[in-house]
Amino acid sequence: GAVVSQHPSRVICKSGTSVKIECRSLDFQATTMFWYRQFPKQSLMLMATSNEGSKATYEQGVEKDKFLINHASLTLSTLTVTSAHPEDSSFYICSARDLLAGETDTQYFGPGTRLTVL
């Protein structure tokens, strides 16, 4: 199946700093990537939909100035958590939609990034 990578896998930072998370589709092109966060024992919560070459679409309640998303190419999207606070600590997961998947249009997930803000 298609491979999506995320970097870093784990990051610990001080409150007030910014953290950038990269999401790459390694063996396919993805015009659309999705960013999720997941709290322990809870389902995935879609934060934003990232389209290559255009502005991301944020879900209601997600601050676009706090969670900056850039999708500069068909294989790379980045999420920057600006001025991180302890409540931003979470598991952030990206997924990418395979352009050529056709009807199945499956989303493939990256391995996730565990963010801990001290």
Place this chain on the structure above:
Amino acid sequence: GQNIDQPTEMTATEGAIVQINCTYQTSGFNGLFWYQQHAGEAPTFLSYNVLDGLEEKGRFSSFLSRSKGYSYLLLKELQMKDSASYLCAVRDSNYQLIWGAGTKLIIKP
């Protein structure tokens, strides 16, 4: 509103069969997905159903009834490594994925 229901937790015995149900109420339907998620890891794709019926893939099968808004994931010959959460997700008319909260499956020897 849109809603996906699945049991919170299930327990089964190694070597046995288990069926995880998922019912949904969404604005439109463009396919149903099952994902497996081990603790601390991201979900991995298991199956996709868009037409009624059973899709079989090795030890895993997924069934869909669109008229009943119902799906199940059937796992046969359970192995200890199948202990994980199983997420049901429905793609609605806007092509958005609506996620269930997941079913934690515990396999006992």
